[in-house]
Amino acid sequence: MPFTETAPANGANIPLLGLGTWDVRGDVCRRIVEQALRLGYRHVDTAQAYENEREVGEGIRKSGVPRDQIHVTTKVWYSNLAPADVLRTTRESLVRLKLDYVDLLLIHWPNTSVPLDQTIAAICKAKRDGMTKHVGISNFTAALVDQAVQYSTEPIATNQIEMHPYLDQTKVIAACKANGIAVTAYSPIARGKAGGDPVLSKIGRAHRKSEAQVCLRYLVQQGIVVIPRTSKVERLSENSEIFDFALTAAEMAEIHGLARPDGRLVSPSWAPEWDA
Ligand SMILES: NC(=O)c1ccc[n+]([C@@H]2O[C@H](COP(=O)([O-])OP(=O)(O)OC[C@H]3O[C@@H](n4cnc5c(N)ncnc54)[C@H](OP(=O)(O)O)[C@@H]3O)[C@@H](O)[C@H]2O)c1
Secondary structure (H helix, E strand, O other), X not given: OOOOOEEOHHHXXXXXXXXXXXXXXXXXXXXXXXXXXHHOOOEEEOOHHHOOHHHHHHHHHHHOOOHHHOEEEEEEOHHHOOHHHHHHHXXXXXXXXXXXXXXXXXXXXXXXXXXXXXXXXXXXXXXXXXXXXXXXXXXXXHHHHHHHHHHOOOOEEEEEEEOOOOOOOHHHHHHHHHOOOEEXXXXXXXXXXXXXXXXXXXXXXXXXXXXXXXXXXXXXXXXXXXXXXXXXXXXXXXXXXXXXXXXXXXXXXXXXXXXXXXXXXXXXXXXXXXXX
């Protein structure tokens, strides 16, 4: 049975569970995408920078799942944000994916060297030209979310941000919610660090779930989209079995308490000044 629960996302209805594919390449990528779709995943997350769009497309076709039942996200890389580059590289992404359109096109990282209004206008044009069904942003702070909304002529579907129990993202989540924008959590199991966490482990024992499952449940229970990555077929099922139990309010609060000031895992040199 496909996992069809969605986040509204300003009309985009993004499946709450997706497959992350960063750092998964070649045959491993082809096979994991195919297997995920066969298992019921209906959402795959890739990016120009992951150098695997070709294999993601091949995995989609091998799965036999009809294209219109799959939500495919790709992202325009940081150095491609001048309007002509947005349109040219999005076309190139579609050629690599061998798809007529993606479901969601994101600005991967903000880049102050290109005026944001111009980049936003270009992703909106990509939508009008039929290259993507929806547009969105990634790694945008609360202030940048507000700017994106102000500039965009199309609804912003999501802001894809790092999110897991060790990082407090309250401020940017509030900005997204105020604008009807879904939050998509990347690194949702803290790049594997959730495994072995004593609090997640204790809560997991009460529900007969793993630490990773508790971590993912904590996010989807808040209506947050999760895109866990795995290169291992057996973990695809584990990471998808998160819709058959619920955490109590006390458990949610305990997990929320795991956030710490040094909890952020992804902050390259070009990152914006993060929300405090
Ligand atoms: N927008 C952005 O800037 C951005 C940045 C980072 C990531 N992303 C997206 O978000 C996706 C997910 O984030 P991520 O890849 O950084 O990290 P993640 O999904 O939190 O963690 C992936 C790591 O956890 C391990 N893992 C998977 N399932 C597990 C389980 N059930 N128990 C224990 N360990 C498990 C994986 O190893 P195995 O392969 O061995 O299972 C892998 O090492 C990416 O793949 C990418 O699509 C976007």
